[in-house]
Amino acid sequence: MTQPRELRLYEAMREALTEEMDGDPDTFLIGESIRGGTWPYTKGLSDKFGERRVVDTPLAETGLAGCAMGAAQEGLRPVVDFMYAGFMYQAGSEVLLQMAQYHFLHGSKRALPVTMIGTCGVGMRVAHEHAIIPHGTLMQHPGLKVCMPSTPYDAKGLLKSAIRDNNPVFFLWHTGLLTAKGHVPEEEYLVPLGKADVKREGSDVTVLTSGLQVRNALEAAKRVAGDISVEVIDARSFEPFDLPCLLQSLEKTNQLIVVDEGFERAGFAAEICALVMEHGYDLLDAPVERVCHPNMPVPGGYIDAYTMPTIERIEASIRKLF
Amino acid sequence: MTQPRELRLYEAMREALTEEMDGDPDTFLIGESIRGGTWPYTKGLSDKFGERRVVDTPLAETGLAGCAMGAAQEGLRPVVDFMYAGFMYQAGSEVLLQMAQYHFLHGSKRALPVTMIGTCGVGMRVAHEHAIIPHGTLMQHPGLKVCMPSTPYDAKGLLKSAIRDNNPVFFLWHTGLLTAKGHVPEEEYLVPLGKADVKREGSDVTVLTSGLQVRNALEAAKRVAGDISVEVIDARSFEPFDLPCLLQSLEKTNQLIVVDEGFERAGFAAEICALVMEHGYDLLDAPVERVCHPNMPVPGGYIDAYTMPTIERIEASIRKLF
Amino acid sequence: MDNEQKTLLLNNLIRAMAFDRMMLRAIYSGSMVGFYHEGGIALAPGVAAASFLREDDFLAPHYRAHGLAHMIAKGIDVTSYVAEHMGRAAGCCAGRSSSHYFYPESRVYGSSANIGANLVTSVGYGYAAIYKNTDQVVMACTGDGAYGEGRAHEALLMAANWKLPMVFWCENNGMSQYSPIEDIFPKANCSDLAAGYGIPAKVVDGQDLIACGEAALEAIAHARRGDGPIFIECMTLRAQEHAVGGLNNAGSKARDPELMAKWKAERDPLERAKAALIDEGVIDGARFDSMNEAAGAEAERALESAKASEKAMPAVDELMATVYADA
Amino acid sequence: MDNEQKTLLLNNLIRAMAFDRMMLRAIYSGSMVGFYHEGGIALAPGVAAASFLREDDFLAPHYRAHGLAHMIAKGIDVTSYVAEHMGRAAGCCAGRSSSHYFYPESRVYGSSANIGANLVTSVGYGYAAIYKNTDQVVMACTGDGAYGEGRAHEALLMAANWKLPMVFWCENNGMSQYSPIEDIFPKANCSDLAAGYGIPAKVVDGQDLIACGEAALEAIAHARRGDGPIFIECMTLRAQEHAVGGLNNAGSKARDPELMAKWKAERDPLERAKAALIDEGVIDGARFDSMNEAAGAEAERALESAKASEKAMPAVDELMATVYADA
Numbered sequence A, B: 001m002t003q004p005r006e007l008r009l010y011e012a013m014r015e016a017l018t019e020e021m022d023g024d025p026d027t028f029l030i031g032e033s034i035r036g037g038t039w040p041y042t043k044g045l046s047d048k049f050g051e052r053r054v055v056d057t058p059l060a061e062t063g064l065a066g067c068a069m070g071a072a073q074e075g076l077r078p079v080v081d082f083m084y085a086g087f088m089y090q091a092g093s094e095v096l097l098q099m100a101q102y103h104f105l106h107g108s109k110r111a112l113p114v115t116m117i118g119t120c121g122v123g124m125r126v127a128h129e130h131a132i133i134p135h136g137t138l139m140q141h142p143g144l145k146v147c148m149p150s151t152p153y154d155a156k157g158l159l160k161s162a163i164r165d166n167n168p169v170f171f172l173w174h175t176g177l178l179t180a181k182g183h184v185p186e187e188e189y190l191v192p193l194g195k196a197d198v199k200r201e202g203s204d205v206t207v208l209t210s211g212l213q214v215r216n217a218l219e220a221a222k223r224v225a226g227d228i229s230v231e232v233i234d235a236r237s238f239e240p241f242d243l244p245c246l247l248q249s250l251e252k253t254n255q256l257i258v259v260d261e262g263f264e265r266a267g268f269a270a271e272i273c274a275l276v277m278e279h280g281y282d283l284l285d286a287p288v289e290r291v292c293h294p295n296m297p298v299p300g301g302y303i304d305a306y307t308m309p310t311i312e313r314i315e316a317s318i319r320k321l322f
Numbered sequence C, D: 001m002d003n004e005q006k007t008l009l010l011n012n013l014i015r016a017m018a019f020d021r022m023m024l025r026a027i028y029s030g031s032m033v034g035f036y037h038e039g040g041i042a043l044a045p046g047v048a049a050a051s052f053l054r055e056d057d058f059l060a061p062h063y064r065a066h067g068l069a070h071m072i073a074k075g076i077d078v079t080s081y082v083a084e085h086m087g088r089a090a091g092c093c094a095g096r097s098s099s100h101y102f103y104p105e106s107r108v109y110g111s112s113a114n115i116g117a118n119l120v121t122s123v124g125y126g127y128a129a130i131y132k133n134t135d136q137v138v139m140a141c142t143g144d145g146a147y148g149e150g151r152a153h154e155a156l157l158m159a160a161n162w163k164l165p166m167v168f169w170c171e172n173n174g175m176s177q178y179s180p181i182e183d184i185f186p187k188a189n190c191s192d193l194a195a196g197y198g199i200p201a202k203v204v205d206g207q208d209l210i211a212c213g214e215a216a217l218e219a220i221a222h223a224r225r226g227d228g229p230i231f232i233e234c235m236t237l238r239a240q241e242h243a244v245g246g247l248n249n250a251g252s253k254a255r256d257p258e259l260m261a262k263w264k265a266e267r268d269p270l271e272r273a274k275a276a277l278i279d280e281g282v283i284d285g286a287r288f289d290s291m292n293e294a295a296g297a298e299a300e301r302a303l304e305s306a307k308a309s310e311k312a313m314p315a316v317d318e319l320m321a322t323v324y325a326d327a
Ligand SMILES: Cc1ncc(C[n+]2csc(CCOP(=O)(O)OP(=O)(O)O)c2C)c(N)n1
Pocket: B032, B059, B061, B083, B087, B090, C064, C113, C114, C115, C116, C142, C143, C144, C145, C146, C147, C173, C174, C175, C176, C177, C238
């Protein structure tokens, strides 16, 4: 009997890209230094698929995004690599306005199948522009979908779903998970956008989180396990968001903490507060707690380690409820 | 005895600009076709102050924002006119990352006094890019301040405060209010950033809103006045936000509706839900209601008139509570 | 250029200008939503750009006259676009956009209100053409103002770098909104930029329809041959306001009305092309009059048909179901 | 150029390279946070750009070697910048930024991780200079990659349009991260773009310190005289990885190690300048050795002093109170 196969996150991503490019000749990759390549998930792809399908652009994020948008209008399925998700801001109008509005504003007649990839979160420790997690901003703009995996398994399945989706989808991945290992089956599978995943079952309090923070939340859950039974839900997809899964959990736990590495103000966690207020107010025994990145630009140095949500902060916020 | 002086919104804005430029030789205006000028609040200013202080740029929003940022680093006080707030996205990195992070990330030693102006909201009826209200996105990015007036009085006072502030401040104004009239005293005054304003007192329910929607909320309040006593608070400033003013109102009314013309998802209204959950949970008799722009790109044509919050929608949401 | 081509150009210009006048009347009469950016005497370049494209060639119209000249010249029936301006369900964008065009079957893939945005999507069309190894050409049209935008640089750079089959077609009217080009651009010609990318460039008199047509034929052939991008700049005029409708002109300084009148009298491209073609014996006065009449009627029909259709006012729920594809 | 200027250049290059080596050692030894982008044999342009600036001139360093060459050449004591890389409270950004420089008193107003961002803020410095009617000059340094960005175009355009006293100083090492310039740029020289804006340009051998210095002197004089912007492109080399530290190189294809070694052996700008200056009798070997020794000691002192200072780990509340000015 063989061991279940383990892959690193970037290997899982590379498998997703390879399979989707193998399966559809209209799918291609475009980005800065992706042949070289900056991140190992594109390593070898230009050799395998040729330079026509693995395109290095000038340092020109606006043009990069615009080019992908045009190609998608013509029916190709570009996968844009922004390298760092923060570089998306250089193409703010193309991503947040043009791509987001395209389908709807033109009468909902034509799809815009663009996938975007970018890393984010504390991991390189080089501060704001390399670390910002823009899911809050992305999800605010109707027309975009946004997801982020916490495991290699989810990374592969979500990225494949993103590429097959007929809408602009931003696939975020957390820099701190680049080399994280996890089981990835040999057989093909998808992780649908809009499906959360209960990463740990529990009955006293629900912690909703995503990305690297799933790891922190699970660890915090373990630490309090003797006293408190914590359910940890991995959102996986911010838009569409799996509200039914969350509400079902709240029926059991009646308490919610949202752990999010994005900025607290008007971010994902705020939206969850509002949604639960609207759809699950009677389920709540206590106000929803937010454990987020404080409302300050992401610092680097030795500071980011404690400004982002930590196991200790999560644990404290769980204990406070009991 | 003379009548109280009435000005249109754009006249009030022009007065603010004129007074601040008169008062400080380092304050200057920069934008696209502002000498010409696109909006009447800059009319005549290039004649009065000269072209050095009223600068027309190429159509280059990134350069425009970057130029202002550089000038502010050197101690000047640029006022950037983005014409439409949606054009800010063309300078997404400069505004949302560079300006926002500048002070903090460089050790909080140097101020960045940049004021930005842009119109937004339904008014021209030409859809998304001209109509989007980006306060949700702006306030999400720590380091930026954001405000929006509902009256000529507030417009003048807020704009003056924005220009005097030592941080990047985005002054949004609603296209639908361009020619709105209101009292503006001859004497100089400021409206501080971070101070909400109770535009109508009431005791049954609080409606928190801003911009053009203040008008709709006041009208809805009037319509239900026989049955329900509505307090209407004009946020005026989204960041900093005047939470004490809101909580004080909730002590009286115990019910809150947030009317916001921005997108519902992860917008200003969502943040208010979260804040009230955290700081005023026990004050609430019912969940906070959001009456926002639905999560779709802003349409034009005849549709925008009813997708944005209307008097009818506000009235219905008030009545539903009783 | 043969006589048939010249006649095609002339007829397309007649039609474009008839539609432009019709749109102007409609916006003034209040039957349209939003604003309109009159083409006036600046429509020869747009007509020339698109008259000789194949149906499968890509077209990104310049927004002036809302791209009507370009689309009409490409052979598109723009009735549903007129309806779009009137917020009708029959509009090409279902009445949601106010002034976005959308004719995917003719490879006009939609628009953006952001000046210069069409240059970068055009790069994507060009890349798609080489990706699929077709011989399609991309006609990417803008005004002079667009060449202020950083994305113009990124588009030129990518086009040159990948040798894309693109025509950068610049309709330089010397104005961007209320700014004369002298105030905001260091050189008189945008096409001066092209050499820096190794892109060949040519400046044409934009009031000379036939010259514009010649330039378009050459440029399209260049791109179709696989010789990479080329830059054509047509020097034209804005003899009127930037836009009408909306609140747009409340703050604008008036430009010299006498100069505008003089331009209209002396530099109308249609008068010039008409005279030249009659002179050369390509058409006669009667033919011109009948084309003119037909164009007027065509524009009127489009307006009437648009007016007769239903206003688009779908329920919010219905709209919400269409924000995403495959929802 | 006089002997004193030549000696200044040489000494600054010695110091820049000593700091570069020290930084590399420090990042490998794990005493620094984040990453470092080694300068290697590409530091002559940066040194030349800044050695002849006045203290009140504006400097926007190229990020390679994290701007150390430029700042050292401008006469800045970079100890607090070394400390910044180590996350120390004594860091120039209070240990918050990992690798942002900030020396406002020397008109180095801070940095951005976004390539090209410094070009548009530099336009602001130039505008401030003409606004206040000073004779300050802006030295805006980048690599070749930055000229892919649209903002580079916007900066060139505004600089030319307003005749700003700016030097666009491009340190072209033929690489952007893992992309050779041939793959992503249609021409070999970024400065080919300049003519399109009417900006004069010059290409210099970036391994020739003295030639770079001559170009800088000329360019600064040009801008100071009020003749507007000027573009200098120094052709240099990247004989090593893009960056070290962080996770950056996990996916990168190795470049030809023999070629790198050959470049290091044959094209070191310091060896060349040293030989030339000794040859000309400007310095002798002993002088060189003493400069070299002093530079090594200086770099070491900076490292030690940084190490000795306290790690910045302020409480979140304390940080929160400083997000806004005048909070
Ligand atoms: C990105 C962006 N910036 C500014 C505007 C506002 N605007 C609309 S039309 C226009 C002028 C465009 O000038 P040009 O490209 O020369 O075309 P013209 O109107 O002269 O035909 C401007 C600045 C816009 N729509 N988009």
